[in-house]
Amino acid sequence: MNKNEHLKNLSEIKQLMDRSSRFISLSGLSGIIAGVYAIIGAALAYFFTFPKPGSYLETNSRNFKISVFIILFVAVLSVVTAFFLSSRKAKKNNEKIWDATTKRLLTNFLIPLLTGGIYIILNLNNQHYGLTASLMLIFYGLSLVNASKYTVGDIKYLGIAEIAVGLLCAALPGYGLWFWILGFGFFHIIYGSLMYLDEKKS
Amino acid sequence: MGLIDNINKLFDHRIRLGIMSILVVNEDADFNRLKELLNVTDGNLASHLKSLESSKYIEVEKSFIDRKPNTRYSVTKLGKAEFKKHLEALEKLIK
DSSP, X not given: OOHHHHHHHHHHHHHHHHHHHSBOOOOHHHHHHHHHHHHHHHHHHHHHHSOOTTSOOOTTSHHHHHHHHHHHHHHHHHXXXXXHHHHHHHHHTTOOSSSHHHHHHHHHHHHHHHHHHHHHHHHHHTTOOTTHXXXXXXXXXXXXXXXXXXXXXSHHHHHHHHHHHHHHHHHSTTOHXXXXXXXXXXXXXXXXXXXXXXXXXX | OOTTTTOOGGGOSHHHHHHHHHHHHSSOEEHHHHHHHHTOOHHHXXXXXXXXXXXXXXXXXXXXXXXXXXXXXXXOHHHHHHHHHHHHHHHHHHO
């Protein structure tokens, strides 16, 4: 065997390792769209929730509930979009959307995410509203870091960035919404665009 | 020591090398999953699995899922060590 054949063997090994253990069809475009949803959602929430100068934010008010509903709606819409675009990409790659790698990716993503989600809801029920944005960012970041082992791309760095913004958000109370927009909006758009350009190249 | 001392004859085949590559990074994989990833026929895959099994590089676990037979394969400690040696030898050859 010559050198080239060994090289070919090694790259085939690497490819099989990746393809069998990592979910490779995550769509970059869905990142961009999720970021746009987040910004629109936050703008709507801002419009509904934030009081005019001189009045206070009422957490029992209808407007506050509308905001919570908007944020949940943004999350669901993002997941649906990511699923739709990723399955389209999987079809193009001749991969199945639902196989061992998808299950592993989702389980590892959802464990920290659901933990965080339940914690935040319990917190809200106890009238602790202050750190909600920070907690959302931190738990989402941890979910991404945890899931990064099971997919390609640099989701890990997005996760670390989200955690950093979440901590910063906790250190600077009162700016929750702005950090939320930065983390869920702009970071997704930036990361999604980088991933999208990468997809176009290969 | 010669350069090719650690090149394992058993791994000197595309499909056997492929099976090992998949199994070292996954806890286990069933027959159909291997077939789908490697794009080979049943008979072909079975014979290569058999040869890896008989040299104790992989383990086979047979069970039933919904009354259908399901065969799962996983790599043994020996298999993992041999595969690592083989990869290192390949890398050396390229350098």
